[in-house]
Amino acid sequence: MNPLTGLAFAGSAVVACLAWASWVVWAGALAASLVAAAKAGILRRVVAAASVVVVPFALWALVIHGLFFPEGRTVLLEIGPARVTSEGLAYAGAFVLRTASLVVVMLAFSLWVSVPTLRAALVRRGAPAQLGYVLASALGLAATVAERLQRIREAQEARGLIVRSGPAGRVLAARLQVVPLVLQLVDEAGERGAALEARGYSLPGRRTSYLDEPDSRTQRVVRWALAVVCAGVVASVVIPAVVGVLTGARR
Amino acid sequence: MSHPLTVEAPRRSPLRTTLTVLGAVAVAATYAFLVVSQPADVANGPTAAGALVALTGFGIAMVLLFAGILPSLPTTTLALIPVALVLNIVLGQFVGSTLIPIYLDSIGTVLVGFLAGSAAGAATGLLSTLVWSFFNPTVLPFAAGAAAIGALAGLAARLGVVRRFYLVPVAGLVTGFVAAAIAAPIAVIVFGGTATGATGAVIALFRAAGQNLVQSVTTGAFTSDLPDKLVTFSVAAALAYALPRRSTQRFEFVRRHRVLAGAKHATGQRADGEAATAA
Structure with missing residues (x-):
């Protein structure tokens, strides 16, 4: 589908x-x-x-x-x-x-x-390419960040990090893990930005996607029908509510 | 003649500015509707109009803001946004599971606001909510508040607040006030004033004291949002100063508005930088 x-x-x-x-x-x-x-x-x-x-x-x-x-x-x-x-x-x-x-x-x-297929489908229909990049990149990064934190914790423990009891000890331990993570991620983001720029990412124009997007005439009809019905339902609820507030009528 | 890839693509245009302004107007109009139409008597349960107007209004605003802001952002900022979203989600998921009355789910948004300005901060807030809704759809109605937090962080940085570190908590409190004011009516209309964790406990406490639901939720929102944004702004500013200068100076906004003060302490960064490299 x-x-x-x-x-x-x-x-x-x-x-x-x-x-x-x-x-x-x-x-x-x-x-x-x-x-x-x-x-x-x-x-x-x-x-x-x-x-x-x-x-x-x-x-x-x-x-x-x-x-x-x-x-x-x-x-x-x-x-x-x-x-x-x-x-x-x-x-x-x-x-x-x-x-x-x-x-x-x-x-x-x-x-x-499938996020990559959704991204390709949205960009193909005129959504900003940047939106697709950010969505796909964030979802991919979120899946790996726990593993990175684990590696940073191991690196800090190898240097003698001991999580002491009490809030001060935990805050210090959190700082020693979060700050390297942020530094690493921001540094990578900078390199990624340069790489994207070098590939003409900020240039305007249509993007070609190599991802196949399953579709059919029936699905297109269903999508449009659902969109029209939803727009009608939303309008039938929202417009009277807004008019009611504007005219000060009691709902 | 320069190569096409080295030509700076036109980032700002009257159309994009108009779309951004219309998006901001849609947020303001939807919020005004929610405040004006907020029912005094909530005992009847969920109603159709409020939640649907909220989601429709904020949904339209989100589309307009995306169309206006995203194509105008430089690639350096775009590459930073996913990092900010991940920080929001990781820290927010962790703190949200504790009984501390703060969320810390907008540190990444505020950091982008500090480094890349109001438009980038607002876009990060919106995108963060959108991505997080893939795991927790209940955050989606609060997208407008997230956008306001990012926009105010950018405004604070532009006004030189981050350069004068003692003003950062004040900017955090102001942002917390705005965020709470935006979130409270949405929490009442969409979720019936239900909140989890410490905010839920505050609401229950005030309900037990006989306050009406709107007052209780508003009090709960202010109790959580004011300290949360104070801590969030302070942590985000500390992170901005902890970053190597070559990272922060990549951002045109930081260079143009001299967001960060002076040179940093090299010794403090070394240990963290080494840990990142080693990991």
Whole structure:
């Protein structure tokens, strides 16, 4: 599938989750994303990555709104200053479900998509070439930076670095690792900049990509249809809201 | 006659400046809408309009700013941006998992702002949010705040704040104030005022004291953002001074506006430089 078709599906699901404040829509988007992730063979990775984001969010939503919701009237339980109300639980549940569906939709896309193909597809359609370079370069660098930190730590330990207990010791240890990392990365960035410049990177004009981009007439039609429907839905929600604020009307 | 590759490509144009200005206007208009339309009573749960206007407005602003800023950046700055994004993500992921009420997720953005100016700082903030959203999509609605942090860091550097090191924490506090003011309504409208870690604890504390959600989230945002940006600006300035002069002087912005003061202490750098080389 073309990465832009995947992006169109993910974008449509995000618009649906935001445009209709309904548990059915959120649960539907969540289920559809999980099914798509399972079909693409990335279900485990999506669930693991989403759990890292959604579980702490859900726990804190329950602490903040489940225990302390002064607007709540139906008290279910009272423990000291904490009041568990059904309104607070419903409020927390709604935001957790909406956030979970948005997170799973977007992670299913980002873990499925091939970044180089997405980059080529965007640049081919007129996105600034610089955007593609920065996205691909940052994602590639992020994958190797942990290994670099490990090597710097080993180099510093070989020179006698000992992480002492207490905040001062940890700050010193962090400084001795982070500063060399930054120096190394910035120095490399300078060399990379010169290399890119020498290859005419800053010159204007179209770029040729050697990456093949799978596409079909059906996909193009689906993408345009989704884009038009999403634009209509967004306009039907945003325009009345903006007009309402401008005219001071009560929503 | 010079070779085509050595000719400086036209970086600034009226069209790009217009796009950048329109992007900034879109951010301001969206923020104004969120503040004006913020519901006093939040007990009804998520609504359609607020979150969709926020994402649409900031999304349009992001596209305009990318189209206006990215092609105008010199290659040296472009090559530095991925490094800044990685620093933001690595340090932000680490601190975000602790119970310290700061994020430290914008050190790279502020560093680029110091070395390459407001436009590069704003672009780095936006791109950082975009890349980070590949791992954690909940950061995406806060892209406008990240852009403002980078832009203000560049402005501070241009005004000579980094040259007078004692002013750096003040610039950090001002930026923290702006960042908190931008983030609070977004946190309420998109996430219902839910935050994790120490910021979440502050919000819970004020909710327990009976404050309304908007006040609690705003207090939580200021409690986190003011110290966070103070530390972030100080660390980024220290890093800028720790860099070898040949690295910092590559940036036209640093040379033109004399961002950094005096010569650096060679001895302090040597150990770090050696470690980087050895690693």
